[in-house]
Amino acid sequence: MTLLTVENLSVAFGAKRVVEGVSFAVERGETVALVGESGSGKSVTALSCLRLLPGAGANPAGRILLDGTEVLSAPEAELRRLRGGVAGMVFQEPMTSLNPLHTVERQVGEAITLHRPMAGAALRARVIELLRRAGFPNAEERLAAYPHQLSGGQRQRVMIAAALANDPKLLIADEPTTALDVTIQAQILELLETLKRDLGMALLLITHDLNIVKKHADRIVVMKDGHAVEQGRVADIFAAPAHPYTRMLIATEPRGAPPPVADGAAEVMRGEEVRVHFPIRRGLLRRVVGHVRAVDGVSVTVHEGETVGLVGESGSGKTTLGLAMLRLEESAGAIRFEGTPIQGLPRAALRPLRRRMQIVFQDPYGALSPRMSVAEIVGEGLAVHEPGLGSAAREKAVATALEEVGLDPAMAERYPHEFSGGQRQRIAIARALVLKPRFLVLDEPTSALDVSVQAQVVELLRALQAKHRLAYLFISHDLRVVRAMAHRIVVLKDGRVVEEGEAARLVAAPREAYTRALMAAAFDLRTEAAPGLRT
Structure with a gap:
């Protein structure tokens, strides 16, 4: 029986249409994956399923039926019942989704009491039960902890516990493993599989990682520029993708090897x-x-x-x-x-x-000043280390650095918010390269970055x-x-160093149990668990 039906969904923010004509369904007990690159409309589609789009500027149209209820026309009281009671949501970034001022106990407890009256020892017992179900170690001892005191995997488990508070029929997981270690990714995905099986839930999984989709989803919906360009059973799509974009996503993965190191x-x-x-x-x-x-x-x-x-x-x-x-x-x-x-x-x-000796930081969004143009960002190091360099020479050096990283020097007067994530990372690389390190x-x-941009x-x-x-x-x-x-x-x-060696050898035949566990999580190998591997 169908739990979630999305028909001809279109979403516009003002005059800008970001999702258009998307249709798919989620059956009870199955996992459907929404995949595509950043900006494809995956998260907007998922948020629309519970009418969680921010502000009055979002204008969803079409039809969304969740457990027999029409979502887009539902009154607020009915929406409150659906949110958490019928469908739970695990957001992409738990550090920003969790309230930094509230303890673990309060945040999970709030998700419970929004739908059912409970207090005191009974509420605490339910919170501990949910945290344990979400695989949170030593739940009783961490009830008073705040989000900043938890690891990324622990924060994600708190989010899952809160989403499960009222035994939902559908769990919507928006990039639930982004920026987590490969071992923690594997644990979170295995946890979701176990919960889905034990509780009979359906799972709507939003991700750009096709390796996750291949292992964990039943059906797949491929999105590009706000459209669902292809959908079907995972095995069928991976065996014979019909759309060029799907073929590109499946084929795109960092491949090859670095140029050899010169002798001596x-x-x-x-x-x-x-x-x-x-x-x-x-x-x-x-x-x-x-x-x-x-x-x-x-x-x-x-x-x-x-x-x-x-x-x-x-x-x-x-x-x-x-x-x-x-x-x-x-x-x-x-x-x-x-x-x-x-x-x-x-x-x-x-x-x-x-x-x-220079550094390129992890987050291209946080590493670039939003108040500086690209020319100022890339040229800042030259101003510090070559203060006598004339403006014309500095502009030429900035233009050369931008060309080297595949950006048009004509973009130099733009600001970071006008660029994609991949372009921002290229700007960060150009900032380091301009000094000839x-x-x-x-x-x-x-x-x-998306997998295609990673490559x-x-x-x-x-x-x-x-x-x-x-x-x-x-x-x-x-x-x-x-x-x-x-x-x-x-x-x-x-x-401490556990193991080191030539890359191809270490990936193919790691000697230490800890390294084998890392490789198994990344490359889907079968191996014994490493002692001391964090859960």
Whole structure:
């Protein structure tokens, strides 16, 4: 029996139509995946199913039938019953979806009491039951925790617990694993599968990751520019996609290998026994009672034209090590750049070296100032490191950097909000390249991008490396991207090196149980669970 029917849905924000003529259905107990790149209309379609579109500017039209109720014409009281009572929603980013001022207990409890009267011990018991059902470890001990005190996987489990509060018939999950580690992704997806089976729920899964769809969905709806261009059973679509866009999505994945490292390539960056320990302070006088060993004796070397991949779960020390290598984080141990010890250098002596070692940050939305034009963003480093450079020469250097990353220099006077995520990441890369560096720390540069844009950025980074013989320290939890980018891989766990080696060998035949578990989660291999792997 059909639980959700969407017929000829169109959505406009003012004069701009973002979804047009979309139709599909979700049967009870099945998983339907809405897939497509950013801007394709997936989330708008999903939000329309519960009339959750923001503001009065959204104008959905068509017909949406949820468990026998017409959603688009339903009064507010009926909508409140549907939201949470019939369909639960797991939003994309739990850190922004959860209230930072409320505890875990209060947020899950609120989802319960909106639909049924409950208080005291009974309410607490129900909250604990829901958290346990969502796979939240030590639920009783974390009821008083706030969202910022939880890991990404734990926050997502709180969202799932709240969505399950009233035993919904349909769960809408909007990119539920975006930006999570591969092992946590696998756990969340397995949890959703278990809940669907045990509770008899249907699942509407919104994602741009076709590997997830292939493993977990029954049917697929492919969206592009607000239209449903193809839909059908997952096995049929993957075996014989009819639409060119679907074929492109299925074929697009970071592939190939980086250009080989030249024999005798010079050493660019070396860290020996690098340690970063953060003090734990407690009490009224904030006395140091211990240390968090974020990086604990890690050694790594990067040569000219080489990419060293740093992989591991969140909290393993990847980003902290990258920042320490650039002297952007206080650390102990020896760090050498182009043979020069930089660990003890004062700021004035370090500054001339900074232009030759740069960083590209994870989030292209947060890394660029919204108040600066592209020309100002890319040229800012030149203003700092070459203050005597004339305006014409600076404009030429900015234009050259933009061309190198595949952007039209005519766009230089635009602002970041006028660009897509992939274009913003290219701007961030151009900002680093304009200073002609030798060493780049690439901190999750593709994690916020669609899979097709990921492949483009990987190709760009490989081409730039081949042209300029750049040395990369590539930080990522996406092992598919690391496999396509890295010559060598260093696996970190709890601030220590678990395993390292040549990339192809380590992916194909990891020696350590922890590494095998990471590879299994990323590449769907069968392996035993690694001891100490976080849940």
